[in-house]
Amino acid sequence: xxxxxLSGGVGGARFLRGVLAAVPPESVSIVGNVGDDLQxxxxxxxxxxxxxxxxxxxxxDEERGWGRxxxxxxxxxxxxxxxxxxxxxxxxxxxxxxxxxxELLRSGHPLSEVTARLARAxxxxxxxxxxxxxxxxxxxxxPAGTFAFxxxxxxxxxxxxxxxxxxxxxxxxxxxxxxxxALADADAILIAPSNxxxxxxxxxxxxxxxxxxxxxxVPCVAVSPLVGGRAVKGPADRMLARLAGGTTPAHVAAxxxxxxxxxxxxDSDARSELPAxxxxxxxxTLMTDLxxxxxxxxxxxxxxx
Ligand code: GDP
Ligand code: CA
Numbered sequence: 001x002x003x004x005x006l007s008g009g010v011g012g013a014r015f016l017r018g019v020l021a022a023v024p025p026e027s028v029s030i031v032g033n034v035g036d037d038l039q040x041x042x043x044x045x046x047x048x049x050x051x052x053x054x055x056x057x058x059x060x061d062e063e064r065g066w067g068r069x070x071x072x073x074x075x076x077x078x079x080x081x082x083x084x085x086x087x088x089x090x091x092x093x094x095x096x097x098x099x100x101x102x103e104l105l106r107s108g109h110p111l112s113e114v115t116a117r118l119a120r121a122x123x124x125x126x127x128x129x130x131x132x133x134x135x136x137x138x139x140x141x142x143p144a145g146t147f148a149f150x151x152x153x154x155x156x157x158x159x160x161x162x163x164x165x166x167x168x169x170x171x172x173x174x175x176x177x178x179x180x181x182a183l184a185d186a187d188a189i190l191i192a193p194s195n196x197x198x199x200x201x202x203x204x205x206x207x208x209x210x211x212x213x214x215x216x217x218v219p220c221v222a223v224s225p226l227v228g229g230r231a232v233k234g235p236a237d238r239m240l241a242r243l244a245g246g247t248t249p250a251h252v253a254a255x256x257x258x259x260x261x262x263x264x265x266x267d268s269d270a271r272s273e274l275p276a277x278x279x280x281x282x283x284x285t286l287m288t289d290l291x292x293x294x295x296x297x298x299x300x301x302x303x304x305x
Contacts (some may be wrong), residue, residue, distance in 0.1 A: 008199020018293025029182035035202025
């Protein structure tokens, strides 16, 4: 069974561990968000692709949920000492990957090729694809002004309420090589329990990707990022309340209007109507360990038959 998964960073990566425990890794294609990508200290950082890569390669910090395990911060302390930009947390081990990526991008290799090289070097057997090689960046409109994603999320600690989300560059962005094939060849498409607006939204903002999902011939199953109507971490619940008008499964499903056949929700959110054409399946979705993630994926895939 070939599976394509749309994924953001931390929540997506946790889910993807379950995918790789349930399905042979060689038959999995991951389409990752690049709307959070940024240039910092002259380096190209792809936080969501890296969260996925580190988690799946067993290199990630389990507790923090992002970045490398056994991380140290000497370079960043030096940056701060010398008056450099130090608000974006880059650890010493992490920096090495950004150096390699940036160098390859600068010598003309597209992000998809660079990502494939990094994934191969990390021992990943699943295909890791950026949604696009083109510059696509998420911006948040808030009462305090419009901010680039990382400025809003990290520097301003996502405290500003969001009135609108923009995906700069999306109209011109083409799917990265391999993305449309992965979607066309899949026997099932999964949408990870990532933030619908700032993780999955930028992927779907690439119009040919959205169109491929809209005309899919195989089931597409999304997993809600909410447990008991609340985000496990981050601003997804606040964003849903303000932008979609609520935090029920129906509000989550509305983010994927016309694109999904099944929404998997936590048992605590089960009693809720969904829009016509979308089936609701409930199961424990709090991914406290690999076994829960694997069972969640099996439930999601089981809902496709
Ligand atoms: P980011 O790109 O690093 O912010 O990560 P994602 O967008 O992929 O994941 C963030 C979302 O994952 C948040 O909205 C969380 O509510 C959700 N999330 C994290 N852990 C879990 C979990 O164990 N279960 C579910 N259902 N959602 C989770
Ligand atoms: Ca992200």
